[in-house]
Amino acid sequence: MKRLILTLSLLCMGFISNAQTPDTLKLSPKELFGESGNLNKVGVLQSYVNFSKDVLSTSNLSIGVIGKQISTTLNLGYSRTSNNNKWGHSFASSINPIWKYYGVGYGLSRNVEKRTTTLQTFFSTDFDFQNDITLSFIDVIRTKKYGTFGYSLVTSKTFWGGYQGQWQGEYIVDSNGNWLSNVYPQMSPSNEMNYRGMVMYTYTYKTKIVNISPQLFFMGDIYKTFQDDSLNISYLNKFNLDLYYGTSMDWKITKRYVLNTNFRYNTTWDKLSESVGYKKSNPFVFMIGTNFQF
Numbered sequence: 001m002k003r004l005i006l007t008l009s010l011l012c013m014g015f016i017s018n019a020q021t022p023d024t025l026k027l028s029p030k031e032l033f034g035e036s037g038n039l040n041k042v043g044v045l046q047s048y049v050n051f052s053k054d055v056l057s058t059s060n061l062s063i064g065v066i067g068k069q070i071s072t073t074l075n076l077g078y079s080r081t082s083n084n085n086k087w088g089h090s091f092a093s094s095i096n097p098i099w100k101y102y103g104v105g106y107g108l109s110r111n112v113e114k115r116t117t118t119l120q121t122f123f124s125t126d127f128d129f130q131n132d133i134t135l136s137f138i139d140v141i142r143t144k145k146y147g148t149f150g151y152s153l154v155t156s157k158t159f160w161g162g163y164q165g166q167w168q169g170e171y172i173v174d175s176n177g178n179w180l181s182n183v184y185p186q187m188s189p190s191n192e193m194n195y196r197g198m199v200m201y202t203y204t205y206k207t208k209i210v211n212i213s214p215q216l217f218f219m220g221d222i223y224k225t226f227q228d229d230s231l232n233i234s235y236l237n238k239f240n241l242d243l244y245y246g247t248s249m250d251w252k253i254t255k256r257y258v259l260n261t262n263f264r265y266n267t268t269w270d271k272l273s274e275s276v277g278y279k280k281s282n283p284f285v286f287m288i289g290t291n292f293q294f
Contacts, residue, residue: 018248047281049099053242054266054283072098075287086111092122100126107138114142132158154196162189166273175203190228196221202248210251215264217244240270242280 073096081088088109095102105122118138121225125131134156142148163186170183191250198219205212219242225234253259273279 047279049281049283054285072096073101082109088116088118090118092119094124100128102127116140116142129161129163130158132156148200150200152198152200153193154198156196157191157193159191161187163187188229190226190231192227193225194221195223208252210249213248215244215246215248215249217242219244238272239270241268243267246285260288 044254073094075092075094077090077092079088079090082110088107088111090107090109092105092107093103094105103122103124103126105120107118107120109116109118116139118136120136120138122134122136123132124134132153136152136154138150138152140148140150165185165187167182167184172180174180196219198217200215200217202213202215219239221237223234224237226232244266245262246262248260248262251259252262262285264285264287266285268280268282271279
């Protein structure tokens with residue numbers, strides 16, 4: 001910051017000799033790129049985390065390693081089935097105080113032989129800037145020989161409040177041309193509707209002590225609608241893919257008590273986001289949870 005203030009002070013000295021010194025000045029694009037690199041990473045890809053994709057488990061505790069930061073998510077779930085086992089109700093909550101992520105959800109499931117179909121809704125918020133509501137249709141098919149297959153169709157709408165944008169090189173000087181402060185643009189509230197698809201596969205190897213289930217999730221955004229005070233666009237999303245792969249293990253502690261552990265990693269391909277300066281973080285996630293059969 002000291003370097004920035006010194007540079008801006010030197011720039012302002014050139015305007016002292018002018019009879020009319022403007023109150024607001026702006027750096028050229030070249031000067032902006034050189035001076036703002038340490039402030040807002042202009043020209044550098046900025047990483048982000050997408051919890052609507054990364055929180056894919058109802059384990060009680062998830063620990064994610066994202067870059068050099070460890071993120072802990074507490075996921076609590078409760079499920080109840082009807083006496084004939086044809087219908088099921090599930091309630092879920094997710095809390096991550098580090099990333100200010102809080103969510104609650106409800107799902108209604110129908111079981112037919114080796115197939116389970118679920119309609120699920122989930123609402124998440126940071127109580128400040130972002131709110132998200134998601135509606136999912138999930139279909140899971142179980143086979144003895146080939147494992148378990150599934151697919152999901154997801155619709156989500158995200159609402160963002162107004163926020164201070166990145167510095168664009170505009171700053172204020174006094175009557176002598178000395179730097180006073182930077183001027184940041186104020187971004188208007190916006191929202192985005194997103195349509196997404198996912199397919200998954202898992203196969204379970206059963207032993208007396210533990211059931212081991214390698215997992216694969218393929219997820220991609222298909223269509224988006226974005227809107228704010230000055231823009232309203234809808235477009236078919238370019239190729240993008242989130243690949244989650246890992247292993248789930250159910251440890252048979254007793255006949256009624258099962259300890260579950262999950263290891264999962266994420267690889268992302270999304271050139272559209274990278275073209276505008278953003279890159280999704282690929283967290284390594286370790287999850288541990290419990291399941292007690294009443």
